Amino acid sequence: MTAENLPAEMIPIRYLAHGRAGDKGDRLNISVIAFDDKHFGHLKAHVTEELCLQAFALDPPGSVTRYVLPKIGAMNFVLEGALGGGVNVNLKLDRHGKTLGYVLLDMKIPAPDGWIDRHDFPPALPGV
Amino acid sequence: MTEVHIAAGAGFANDRRELGEIAAQSLTLFQGRRYLIFECLAERTLALAQSADGRRRQIERAISYLEACINTCVRNDIRIISNFGGSAPREVAEAITGFLQQNNLWRKVGYVLGDELPVKVDDHGAGAIARNAYIGARGIVEALAAGADIVVTGRVADPSLVVGPVVHELRLKWSQWDRLAQATLAGHLIECGTQVCGGYFADSGNKTVPGLARPGAPIASISGDHERLILSKPLGGGILTTATVKEQLLYEIHDPACYLTPDVVMDISDVSMHQSRANQVTLTGCRGLPRPDTLKTLTCVDNGWMGEAEISYMGDTSLERAVMAKSILQERLDLIAPEASPHFDIIGAMYDDVTNSQYRPRDVRLRMAAASTDRQDIQLLFDEFEALYLNGPAGGGGIRMTISARTATVEGRVRQHEAVSRGYLLEETL
Incomplete structure (x- = not known):
């Protein structure tokens, strides 16, 4: 078996992207932002609405919509009906769903071309 | 300028x-x-x-x-x-x-x-x-x-x-x-x-x-x-x-x-x-x-009460016992308070498929949360929860129960x- 035939190594989204969850009413949003713009196309291809639904399969939201912001290398996932009726009546431990960003960021996607070792990625944060 | x-x-x-x-x-x-x-x-x-x-x-x-x-x-x-x-x-x-x-x-x-x-x-x-x-x-x-x-x-x-x-x-x-x-x-x-x-x-x-x-x-x-x-x-x-x-x-x-x-x-x-x-x-x-x-x-609307109760389990089988405690509670509530529909979380395994997981946490808490317009309803659930001490699975401890007034918002x-x-x-x- 040649190297080309090997299935791509799977890595968590968070090796390539960061993000934050926010709430409004019964709606949760999770941003997924490329650390490095060169990975944005790869992230866009693999971090889909379907993958987001898979991440929350144990407690599925009503719907998921993805918005793409190419100029900042980011995507915004909007999960309707994800907060048990809304922050003020939600019976779940984390009423705001603030912790849920990492449920998505832990999902695995194929490593991008040229991926060698997680310690080479992602590059240091810009501006630091 | x-x-x-x-x-x-x-x-x-x-x-x-x-x-x-x-x-x-x-x-x-x-x-x-x-x-x-x-x-x-x-x-x-x-x-x-x-x-x-x-x-x-x-x-x-x-x-x-x-x-x-x-x-x-x-x-x-x-x-x-x-x-x-x-x-x-x-x-x-x-x-x-x-x-x-x-x-x-x-x-x-x-x-x-x-x-x-x-x-x-x-x-x-x-x-x-x-x-x-x-x-x-x-x-x-x-x-x-x-x-x-x-x-x-x-x-x-x-x-x-x-x-x-x-x-x-x-x-x-x-x-x-x-x-x-x-x-x-x-x-x-x-x-x-x-x-x-x-x-x-x-x-x-x-x-x-x-x-x-x-x-x-x-x-x-x-x-x-x-x-x-x-x-x-x-x-x-x-x-x-x-x-x-x-x-x-x-x-x-x-x-x-x-x-x-x-x-x-x-x-x-x-x-x-x-x-x-x-x-x-x-x-x-x-x-x-x-x-x-x-x-x-x-619009902020008075929305009765919310009760939250938690119990800890430790050890390699902690997850199994937390799931067991939840089943016992659900069976009890079906008999005593069938209209109650509390929410359960297993803290320490929140997003794990507990029935189908190799994951073995050594420290979890079972959490129950419920809402009602009547404070007495919450107390009834608390009584059942507290009974897990003597009547539940082995090694449960650290029960905490709190009740708070609930305000809903309507957009x-x-x-x-x-x-x-x-x-x-x-x-x-x-």
Whole structure:
């Protein structure tokens, strides 16, 4: 078996992207932002609405919509009906769903071309 | 050309009071017109501020924020704008005046009204506590134009705390949509305080943030003659980078092309940014569309009680025993309280398929949460939960049970003219 035939190594989204969850009413949003713009196309291809639904399969939201912001290398996932009726009546431990960003960021996607070792990625944060 | 600099000294009701002083100190490093905002209203805050006790607490909160920074603000002619007026902006403004006079500080205090709406009992029954519209920045501009140094508001939209001073200082028209959107963007980015300065950002690995024990405050700078919005963090710990700004940019955003506020519809789908220097990010490309005809309203409704109970299990089989405890409780409740439908979480395995997992946590807590209009219903569930001590699986311990009053919020909309943002000056401060 040649190297080309090997299935791509799977890595968590968070090796390539960061993000934050926010709430409004019964709606949760999770941003997924490329650390490095060169990975944005790869992230866009693999971090889909379907993958987001898979991440929350144990407690599925009503719907998921993805918005793409190419100029900042980011995507915004909007999960309707994800907060048990809304922050003020939600019976779940984390009423705001603030912790849920990492449920998505832990999902695995194929490593991008040229991926060698997680310690080479992602590059240091810009501006630091 | 006029430059206006706005710093955020609080991002929620109980933020660190010292942040206001860090923000004020940071502002002294800038030339131009300088403002300090405190964003202190969460969705439920107005419901909590209806009682006499709640009104007293909101006054104490406003004064405690001012105590920490007022001397620096007075010395440097920094104006203050905050929604810490909560359910009674005029009452809080009067209390602030008293506090200032006691300290021999002579500042003009203004306030903004118009957000409070009559409670429509027919809509939500007798339980409706308060109904408020998210009003825009006009009242803030009126109060500033009347000469206010401190402007106290209730439920204005969070970014309007920044739109107000920008419109006032740059003499913007209410139809300059792109400029209003730019000011709204500035407000959106700083209204959560340190959340754009490395707060709520740190992670192991490459998301290291230095100095989180004393993070700095964000400052938004807008000038009259160009389209750039500059964000910076001159003092304190934390970091302000394109990465921290991007996370805050999308925070609590739905459709990036259509963020509704009372002042303008903001479109951030084409925003670009770059790191212009250390701890400084420059943004361009924010667009605005005409403001919506309607305003968002929030009705706070008394919604009975919520009870929460937890029990711990330790060891390699802790997850199995927590699942067992949950099954026992469910079987008991089917017999005793079939109408109760509590929610269960297994803390320590929240997003694991517990029936189908190789994961073996050594320390989990089973949590049960339930709501009811009748406190006795919650007590019944608590009694069943507590019985897990002697009657449940082996090795359960550390039970904690708490009951709290629950307020629901119901969203609605009113037409703009039904809730008009108006600014006033307290006569006694003239």
